[in-house]
Amino acid sequence: MFDIYFIVSLFIFSILCFFEIIVFNEEILLALCFFSFVFFSFNAMGDSIFDTFQQRAAKFEEDLLVSFNETKKTLTTKFSNFLKVRGFVSKFQILSACVVNYLTVLKSYNSYN
Secondary structure, three states: OOOOHHHHHHHHHHHHOOOOOOOOHHHHHHHHHHHHHHHHHHHHHHHHHHHHHHHHHHHHHHHHOOOOOOOHHHHHHHHHHHHHHHHHHHHHHHHHHHHHHHHHHHHHHHHHH
């Protein structure tokens, strides 16, 4: 049940207290009460606190992934719209260059006639 080191340390602590090498005053007693409270609270509620933190971490992760997915969809949509517009602009530039070339050739052809 108890570890041998724990029993030996408890025995040494008791001897040191008996010979008043360790003296208890209000601050020491208050600190011992606080550490005892923290220790027993951690042992009694440690698993439930751990589960609560795990649930919060999972929720944060889920929210982050949803946000990332929405951002990714938005960027993908903007990029495809940009490609469509870019394709339209380049096609329009090619068409306008063809029309300008046609008009130039037509002007030079009409000047020969």
